[in-house]
Amino acid sequence: MNTVCSPRITHSIGVRHARVPQHPIPLLYTDIRPQRISIRPTGRSNQSKASYSSNSRPSIKKERGRLYGRTALITGGSSGIGYAIAERFLAEGASRIVLVGRRREKLQDASKRLSESIIKRINQFGHVNGEIATRAPEEDVSERTTSSGQDVDILVGDISVASEWMTDLEKAMIDVDILINAAGISISNILPRTSPDHISGMLKTNLEGAIYTSRAMLKSCMRARSREKNRKLNDTEQSHQKISKSIINISSLLALKGVTGTVTYAASKAGILGLTRSMAVEAADILKVSNVMLRCNAILPGYIDTPMIQDFSVDKVNELRAQIPLNRFGDPREVADAAVFLSTNGYANNCVLNLDGGLSAV
Template sequence: MPPTHVLIPGGTRGIGAAISAAFLALHPSTHVTTLSRNPPSSSDPRLKHLAFDISAPTWSALLKSIPPPDVLVNAAGVTHASLLLRTEEDVLDAVLDTNLRGTMVACKEVGKAMVSAGRGRGAGRGCIVNVSSLLGVRGGRGAAVYAASKAGVIGLTRALALELGPSGVRVNCIVPGYVETRMTADMGPETKKGILSKIPLGRFGRPEEIAEAAVFLATNQYANNCVINLDGGLSAGI
């Protein structure tokens, strides 16, 4: 059975928007709720959007206002290019609050609701998919805070796979490399050329390819503690 309700923080732009579209295309009975400050471009009647700050402590009220989710996909993320020694603490807080703390609180509150509702028992349908980043595995100059936040998401995923698995709630993670989004659109041509030369497939990924992995992890009933690199082979050279 396909999921009936998918909750996607950060589901209106880039990879998140592609994930929303992929779940809506999965089955006519699947509904999606996106959480973001930015409105979605889709007008699909099965898509509900709520303006929501995932770092704010309002999850309890939110979950009372929507159907119980079968699937949570944490796709919200912000980045800031700066050497750590030059990073202002308000920037540090903003990146960690969205990328790590926001993801952690979402997992806590939605995971609690899934366990309480008995989601996943027997059929194992309850699932959380976290979106990390290759920088969380390999690091990167000028990306210390972002890399740390995304590394934390991988650690969170592995711990929750153990904690929630016995209740039938599966927890998995996608680790994208360079993907054609706004984050990579601003790269200079020489920078992009240098990165492409290190990717065995010779191109950046497409958001739709990341979305396909999210659907797979959410629907494969034996997928738990999966951490999937989608980087065109870039990490093979690390």
């Protein structure tokens, strides 16, 4: 279906984007043609009919978290590892999260769940690292007001065809401090039985999409000198002359460990490691005379406990767990822990973190 809608705000125009968790668990990929649509980012406005009422919020004691004031754009952020990272970043005080995905309804549901997660934390602990503010999709972005709250925006776009909406992607990347490349697809099949469409789809989503988002991030950094003059810096940044931004690529254990039936997927994730290394060097070279530095790191998850493993039989799950020295799957929140570390450690560059319970040692 290729229905074209008249855009009301240009920076959130995009084509639909795949929502897939990042781990070496087999999953089917459906080839869906891109569809250009226009949606409004979620958020809060004083002059419109917001779905969120400040009068219903409990009292909040504002505290600065490790990601206070930061903005993160997360591809594949509506579920799995991407969603866990978004939730953890908000808990760490991030002021704005942009979730990128193909399906609008999934993104809206993720935005709602993130809002509920923050409010639950407020009710439980009596404080949170900032406030969360949500806006109804129909609100006019021109009516947005500046606040100390936390925003969850959504950008509908298919990262596998990011080259077709690069202008919109580059606009969305303005003021982004942390890029998380978590979108990807996985197909379990031996190479002779893997269709050309599946091969192309995996390479475009897992590798080419990450290249295009990284390109947009680097271009944004190159243009950031004038934009950063009046930026509010956190305590860590105030002690440095340069603004520290970062890209975190979600690769996979299969980039390093051979497993039958994962040839194309493994190749795409190995390519992510090459992207990480090259970006770490190239960004430093290009931005050396700028007031911005861009670091690039990667996380290599092993088997992560996501809804996708519900499709596995009990015997299959037990077989996989038995291969892992820790005898369990990882939790998406443990991957989010690593993402926070890589986002806040200013000396982490070309850092590759294995999170596989020791499976890579077997």
